Amino acid sequence: MAIWVDADACPKVIKEILFRAAERTSVMVTLVANRLLYTPPSPYISALQVVDGFDVADSEILRRMEVGDLVITGDIPLAAEVIAKGGHALDPRGELHSADTIQARLTMRDFMETLRASGVETGGPSAMTQRDRQLFAKHLDHYLLNLAKLNQKAE
Numbered sequence: 225m226a227i228w229v230d231a232d233a234c235p236k237v238i239k240e241i242l243f244r245a246a247e248r249t250s251v252m253v254t255l256v257a258n259r260l261l262y263t264p265p266s267p268y269i270s271a272l273q274v275v276d277g278f279d280v281a282d283s284e285i286l287r288r289m290e291v292g293d294l295v296i297t298g299d300i301p302l303a304a305e306v307i308a309k310g311g312h313a314l315d316p317r318g319e320l321h322s323a324d325t326i327q328a329r330l331t332m333r334d335f336m337e338t339l340r341a342s343g344v345e346t347g348g349p350s351a352m353t354q355r356d357r358q359l360f361a362k363h364l365d366h367y368l369l370n371l372a373k374l375n376q377k378a379e
Contacts, residue, residue: 225371228285230297231255231271235352238296238316241361243269249368254288256281294367300329312367317352318359 229242239255246253246268255261255271258281263269274280282302285295291310297303303313303321313321321329339346 225292225294225374226252226254226290227294227296228289229253229255230281230285230295230299230302231257231261232259232281233298234296234316237352237357238360241357241364242296245364245368249372251368251371256285294364300326304330314360314363314367316360317356318361318363320363 227242227246229239231239234255242253243264243266245251247266250268253269255263255269256274257271258274258276260273261271263271272284274284279302282297282299282305285297285302286305286309289295289306289309289311292312294312294314295302295306296314296316297306298315298317300321303315304326306313307321307323307326313326315321336346
């Protein structure tokens with residue numbers, strides 16, 4: 225199992241949490257972006273630079289991910305595709321998407337996009353809070369704990 229990060233818009237603090245988790249658990253974390261990213265030297269952390277273009281990083285993540293992998297993304301359509309492919313999707317703000325919740329999130333995203341296209345000011349996302357970081361870390365730890373249990377059963 226691996227962790228894939230839609231890294232172009234992923235906050236630095238979330239990347240740092242992921243880097244520490246990779247070292248602690250020996251789980252591979254790959255940042256995918258259309259620009260060169262810094263990663264600390266580690267056999268468990270890598271960065272993959274893709275060409276610039278609409279949804280190129282998303283397509284690369286979907287091409288490389290496998291069933292059971294975790295994808296860190298704030299992109300709702302990507303999260304929906306990850307879930308459809310058998311993966312797990314975690315928003316950097318700590319929202320764990322599921323097959324039960326992703327359709328409602330897609331509908332809300334489309335509605336907000338329609339409002340913006342018609343000229344309605346919807347505002348941007350709020351600043352990331354300590355609670356967001358804690359919720360992200362909680363869901364990440366839960367995923368990694370379940371992964372460790374699966375590995376123990378396989379041995």
